[in-house]
Amino acid sequence: MNNRSPPSSPIIHLHTTTQILKQTTTIFSTNHHLFIFILLSFLILSLRSNVESATHSLTSFIDHDPSIKSILSRLHISTNPPVPPSIANRRRRRPFLQLTRVGTLDDGFFSGDEDPDHRFFGNLHKPQPNFTSLILDSFDPKLGFANFISDNGIRVSEIVRSNGGIMFKSVEKIDDHEVIKENEGESVDDLQMFLQRFEIEHHEMTALLFLLSVLSASYGFAIFGFVVTYAWVLGIVFVVVVNDLLKGYKSFFRTIWDGSNLGLKRLSGYIVMRWAVRDALTQVLGVWFFGEIEDQYLFFKIFVRLKLMPFSIGSPWVKGFEREIYGFLLSWFLLDTLISFVFAVDAWIAMVDTRKSVREVVKEGCHLLSLMLHPAINLKCLEGIVCGSFARWALSRLFGKLFAYAFQSFMEVYFMVAWLLYYFSVKSKDANSSGTPFGQRELERLLEDVR
Incomplete structure (x- = not known):
């Protein structure tokens, strides 16, 4: 007599783009889920608004502080800096x-x-x-x-x-006190040489150091906020969708708590990798399009925007370089869309199995995308159109900038749900084709950490 329990039947049958979008809309239309998704959209909107505000504040500080503008305009580093004779003639004892x-x-x-x-x-x-x-x-x-x-x-x-x-x-x-005094004297001489070389006053150096400190702090907080925000959002989306597929119910606060903990536990490393890839892409394109700008003042303003661009949806717009900026934005949009398509389901693969390495996650993601390539391309094209810069520009013209940012934040959460449903569908298809069903029991195991 066979005492083994029958294999769990698949509960996800979504093989077209229309079916995926219809199921996504059904999940969003539930009152209990709608409030959660609105809260997640607000978290993303808050992150982007804060990054945009920090970028605007930094660039405004550069524009309105004459010391910063003056010192940046004189920072043209020569290849053969002069060396004082007192330093050149020193002999090592x-x-x-x-x-x-x-x-x-x-x-x-x-x-x-x-x-x-x-x-x-x-x-x-x-x-x-x-x-x-x-x-x-x-x-x-x-x-x-x-x-x-x-x-x-x-x-x-x-x-x-x-x-x-x-x-x-x-x-x-040699007296130790003399060595210490000599080293201190060399440091002072080096600083004086640097200040004299660029004709920098002490109050200008103070303003520049203050600006660099604020930029470093803003960049650090942006990384921290990006990782925490998206870990919470992706984790809560995962818990909501899985509970909906299992016909389960959790309270509003329990869902938020379980999802945020699950996201921080399983996705923090993946989100750091996602930020690193976007940051590298932004810096490479920035060097390609803006690397030959000789005006250090304008280059620094572009540099500030490029460093904070991976966290927001703004652009490094500076008057006088429209041609370079248009080329940068077009290239960045195409490459970012391509990379995000490759990583479309990687977040959910990392969520399901935290033991996989980065290479294994990317390899499995490409394999799953190839199984249902047509729906994946349609989803990514729709996401690029709705959440892209052209839609943001059009919505800003019609309804204002705040509405455009809020709408695109909401649609970003919408496509997170759509891609999770796509992942479950293609995962079920791949598992069933190999004789290992992916159904209710497998979905229940995914929430073992929060039960």
Whole structure:
């Protein structure tokens, strides 16, 4: 008698774009789910609004602070900076005790033979095989040495072989306090040289350092906010959709709590990788289109916008470079769409199985996309049109910028649900074709961490 339970039947049969969008709309139309999705849209809108506000504040500070504008306009780094004679003529002092091995390799390989101060006794002036030069200096009785080194100090005949050569020379003792003062003096001289080189005043340097500190802090908070926000959003979407497919019910607060914890636990690494890829894409295109700008003032404004662009939907718009900006935006939109298509279901693969490496996640994602390629292309094209820059521009003209950003944030959550349904559909199709059904029991296991 066979006591094994029957395999779970698949509960997802969505094989066309129309079926996926219809099921997505059904999930959104539920009152309980609609409030959750509106909250998620508000989280994304808040992230983008804060990034846009930080970008606008930084660029406005650059525009309205005459010190920043003045110093950036003079920052043209020369290839051969002048070096003060006092720094160029400095000589490195020798250490208190120096041992030099000569004669064992090619003559003149080490610096011992090149020093004109090296004088040996008798016929030992030439390097001999296995010849050791021992240099001892400054045998001051205050340092613990005897007055007569040959009688009361080091017995040369006992510790130096007959074929050795000894040279005694007086070397100036280095005081630690003098070394510290010298290093401090070099740092001050370097700073003064830098300020004189670019004709920078101290108040201008203070303003520039303040700007760089604010930019670094804003960039760090943007990364942190991006990772946390999208981990929460993707985790909550996952919990809502799986519960809907299983016909389960959870309270509003329980859904938010479970989803946010699940997202932070399973997707933080993936979201960091997603940000890194977009940031690298933005910087490469930025160098390609804006790398030859000689005006450091305008280049810095573009640089600020490029560093914060992966977190928002703004553009690095600066007057005077419309041609470069149009080329950058077109290239960025096409490449970002292509990369996001490759990574369309990778977030859900990483959510389902956290043990997979990045290569395994990308490989499985490409495999699943190939199984239902036509619906995947349709979904990505629709997402690119609705959430793209042209739709944002049109909505901004008709209803205002805030409405455009809010609408696109809401539609971004909508397509997250659509891509999750697509993933479950193609995963079920792939599993059933290999004889391992993907149904209700498999979906229940996906929420074991939150039960």
